Amino acid sequence: MKKIEKKVSRIGVLTSGGDAPGMNAAIRAVVRTGIYNELEVHGIMRGYQGLIEDDIMKLESRSVANIIQRGGTILKTARCKEFYDYEGRKKGYENLKKRGIDAMIIIGGDGSFRGAVKFSQEFNIPCIGIAGTIDKDIYGTDFTIGFDTAVNTAVEAIDKIRDTMDAHDRIFVIEVMGRDAGYIALHSGIATGAENILIPERKTDIDALVTGLQETKKRKKLVNLIVVAEGENFGGADEVQRKILKEIPTAEIRVCILGHIQRGGSPSCLDRLIASRMGYHSVECLIEGRYNVFVGIMNNKMHYIPLENAVKTKGKIGDEWLKIVKILAS
Numbered sequence: 001m002k003k004i005e006k007k008v009s010r011i012g013v014l015t016s017g018g019d020a021p022g023m024n025a026a027i028r029a030v031v032r033t034g035i036y037n038e039l040e041v042h043g044i045m046r047g048y049q050g051l052i053e054d055d056i057m058k059l060e061s062r063s064v065a066n067i068i069q070r071g072g073t074i075l076k077t078a079r080c081k082e083f084y085d086y087e088g089r090k091k092g093y094e095n096l097k098k099r100g101i102d103a104m105i106i107i108g109g110d111g112s113f114r115g116a117v118k119f120s121q122e123f124n125i126p127c128i129g130i131a132g133t134i135d136k137d138i139y140g141t142d143f144t145i146g147f148d149t150a151v152n153t154a155v156e157a158i159d160k161i162r163d164t165m166d167a168h169d170r171i172f173v174i175e176v177m178g179r180d181a182g183y184i185a186l187h188s189g190i191a192t193g194a195e196n197i198l199i200p201e202r203k204t205d206i207d208a209l210v211t212g213l214q215e216t217k218k219r220k221k222l223v224n225l226i227v228v229a230e231g232e233n234f235g236g237a238d239e240v241q242r243k244i245l246k247e248i249p250t251a252e253i254r255v256c257i258l259g260h261i262q263r264g265g266s267p268s269c270l271d272r273l274i275a276s277r278m279g280y281h282s283v284e285c286l287i288e289g290r291y292n293v294f295v296g297i298m299n300n301k302m303h304y305i306p307l308e309n310a311v312k313t314k315g316k317i318g319d320e321w322l323k324i325v326k327i328l329a330s
């Protein structure tokens with residue numbers, strides 16, 4: 001057995017915010033790496049909600065058997081409003097103290113890390129963040145757990161829609177998830193040959209889109225795929241359809257909103273891999289005394305940044321991608 005100099009001995013793990021395929025693989029990695037290193041690992045149910053309500057249980061190696069392939073999260077998840085307030089966080093701290101839990105690993109998105117940053121500063125509890133979100137909107141990592149599965153689900157669905165789109169010579173406006181981030185739209189749109197990809201990071205030029213459609217009609221290009229992120233600024237897929245129909249009343253156009261189908265399902269191999277790797281390294285961080293960091297992967301190497309930087313900075317979508325979309329759709 002590996003000899004360690006323990007700085008923490010009992011750790012808590014939770015999943016918070018929107019669930020993402022691969023969260024279970026990360027929980028499994030945290031539990032088994034912790035036990036391997038003679039730490040006790042406790043699962044906190046429903047994110048910060050369970051922390052406040054003291055819904056916490058000790059996990060063993062067998063508690064995480066047969067979950068690596070499952071979507072969702074065995075610890076369940078929540079968006080906990082009470083944790084926004086100091087009083088809520090204090091209740092959480094008291095529960096940790098009562099149970100002797102001296103550090104936490106948080107698998108979630110930027111909202112979850114914001115709570116963790118405050119919590120660690122107020123109560124001096126080391127927190128480690130792992131990005132578990134289908135949105136991929138976190139700075140300091142090339143990957144977030146769940147994105148690969150979600151984007152492949154979107155691609156599979158859009159490919160199916162393309163068959164009917166082609167059979168009927170239709171325009172399709174497909175809305176994918178991403179309230180603040182356009183990565184799912186961008187990746188799934190490029191991978192399915194979309195003519196237009198509308199994302200929250202760019203102001204939608206609806207007039208240019210309509211003009212483009214009129215021109216493609218003249219060129220007898222009847223099929224046209226528009227992929228829209230949920231948080232796009234013109235108003236989403238329904239508004240885009242309304243505007244197109246107003247300007248081109250004869251347009252054969254349909255809308256499909258993919259919705260939560262993108263959040264479920266068995267995680268892809270990539271999501272299982274990164275979840276296992278991040279889960280393992282999150283425990284290593286605690287053992288090495290590397291506290292309050294965000295565990296990311298960049299250029300295929302582990303990349304650690306202060307947790308607060310992961311929430312302050314946003315990743316950027318380069319113009320190159322949008323240029324590629326335009327050229328390839330011509």
Ligand code: F6P
Nearest residue numbers: 018133134135177178179230263
């Ligand atoms: O953060 C992941 C995400 O799926 C976003 O893309 C989406 O806007 C949001 O969660 C939806 O959240 P909820 O399931 O709480 O409606």
